[in-house]
Amino acid sequence: MTTTQTKKQQIYEAAARLFRDKGYSATSMRHLAEAVALKASSLYNHIGSKEELLRDICFENAHKYLSGLQAIAMTRDSNLDKIKSLIDLHLDMATEDITSVTAFNDEWRHLSEPWLSDFIQLRKDYEKGFLEILEAGMNAGEIHRADAHTLLYTILSSIRWLYDWRKPEKPMDTERIKQQISNFLVRGLVN
Amino acid sequence: MTTTQTKKQQIYEAAARLFRDKGYSATSMRHLAEAVALKASSLYNHIGSKEELLRDICFENAHKYLSGLQAIAMTRDSNLDKIKSLIDLHLDMATEDITSVTAFNDEWRHLSEPWLSDFIQLRKDYEKGFLEILEAGMNAGEIHRADAHTLLYTILSSIRWLYDWRKPEKPMDTERIKQQISNFLVRGLVN
Numbered sequence: 001m002t003t004t005q006t007k008k009q010q011i012y013e014a015a016a017r018l019f020r021d022k023g024y025s026a027t028s029m030r031h032l033a034e035a036v037a038l039k040a041s042s043l044y045n046h047i048g049s050k051e052e053l054l055r056d057i058c059f060e061n062a063h064k065y066l067s068g069l070q071a072i073a074m075t076r077d078s079n080l081d082k083i084k085s086l087i088d089l090h091l092d093m094a095t096e097d098i099t100s101v102t103a104f105n106d107e108w109r110h111l112s113e114p115w116l117s118d119f120i121q122l123r124k125d126y127e128k129g130f131l132e133i134l135e136a137g138m139n140a141g142e143i144h145r146a147d148a149h150t151l152l153y154t155i156l157s158s159i160r161w162l163y164d165w166r167k168p169e170k171p172m173d174t175e176r177i178k179q180q181i182s183n184f185l186v187r188g189l190v191n
Numbered sequence: 192m193t194t195t196q197t198k199k200q201q202i203y204e205a206a207a208r209l210f211r212d213k214g215y216s217a218t219s220m221r222h223l224a225e226a227v228a229l230k231a232s233s234l235y236n237h238i239g240s241k242e243e244l245l246r247d248i249c250f251e252n253a254h255k256y257l258s259g260l261q262a263i264a265m266t267r268d269s270n271l272d273k274i275k276s277l278i279d280l281h282l283d284m285a286t287e288d289i290t291s292v293t294a295f296n297d298e299w300r301h302l303s304e305p306w307l308s309d310f311i312q313l314r315k316d317y318e319k320g321f322l323e324i325l326e327a328g329m330n331a332g333e334i335h336r337a338d339a340h341t342l343l344y345t346i347l348s349s350i351r352w353l354y355d356w357r358k359p360e361k362p363m364d365t366e367r368i369k370q371q372i373s374n375f376l377v378r379g380l381v382n
Contacts, residue, residue, distance in 0.1 A: 023214060023216075025214075025217070026216070144374075144375075144378065146371040146374070146375065147367070147368065147371055150368050150371045150372060150375075151371075151375060153352040154349050154350070154352070154372050154375060154376075155349075156352070157348055157349050157350065157351045157352040158345045158346075158348050158349035159345070159348065160348045160351055161344040161345070161347070161348040176338070177338065177341050180337040180338055180341045180342075181341060181345050183335075183337070184335075184337065184341075184342065184345060184379040184380070185345075185379060186379075187335065187378060187379045187380075187381075188375040188376060188377075188378045188379030189375070189378075190378075
């Protein structure tokens with residue numbers, strides 16, 4: 001990784017944190033420059049604009065989720081194991097890459113057209129793939145039958161608190177927490 | 192219910208919707224007046240200020256959750272059944288009272304002191320009561336043993352999507368969705 005790439009990743013992470021804590025609209029390039037200890041003029045050597053930053057973060061994450069889904073869907077695992085892998089994918093993204101919060105929660109709503117529509121389409125593609133596995137799992141008797149949309153939104157929503165975990169009173173034992181959430185959700189799904 | 196009370200409730204509901212969709216900071220009294228078809232000057236016959244409105248909504252909901260918890264804790268139900276009732280309380284509040292979103296999601300962060308500290312204390316009291324039932328359920332062997340905080344946050348987070356459900360493509364079959372979420376979570380908890 002070159003120094004430029006490292007700096008760019010630092011900027012992405014700082015931006016994602018600011019967007020989450022202040023909201024996209026209230027975050028200025030000056031806040032961002034301060035957060036990464038750069039002058040505003042130097043910041044523009046690395047990134048074009050706040051909106052370009054939002055776009056890069058949103059689409060990079062959307063593609064990570066989609067390629068994760070595609071890799072999981074292609075395995076010969078049972079449908080239940082595929083869902084387990086998808087839950088792990090979300091838990092890993094939530095705990096390892098702070099920029100995923102921007103794409104996952106609400107900040108993507110600030111994208112302008114045509115990017116907003118493109119992003120919404122990627123989300124729909126992702127949800128469609130996830131729903132297909134849930135439904136295949138129900139048809140195979142592996143997953144308790146229920147409305148697949150309800151299960152999907154409940155699963156995705158259930159890990160949202162991990163993104164908002166700002167000031168833990170004690171450091172998180174991340175691996176243990178991920179394991180317990182995954183077990184809880186899988187027990188809820190299994191037939 | 193008098194007409195004044197009805198109007199006040201309408202104003203609360205319109206405010207909660209605006210706070211959710213635009214954010215508290217970006218919502219003006221003019222937006223609110225438009226939403227309830229009043230002149231800004233008439234709006235002040237019903238409410239004092241935007242901040243007072245936020246306070247009323249947050250504390251009214253916090254007390255509803257707390258009194259619900261107290262009533263449930265006092266029953267002679269099993270711990271698992273108490274948790275089931277708490278899940279139902281959240282599902283009912285999420286689907287029946289739009290103002291609960293303000294207290295449940297992020298808008299309460301805009302409260303000023305001393306109300307912010309008071310509100311955080313009420314949330315802590317609520318979480319403490321919920322955690323005690325979870326732990327009693329684990330000790331009684333009714334609930335699968337796990338970190339109670341992880342279970343609590345995962346349960347509360349899991350129904351958050353119901354609040355953000357803005358434009359359903361088809362009308363929600365609310366009772367069925369509530370039942371399915373509840374079943375899914377309870378299956379995940381049970382030992």
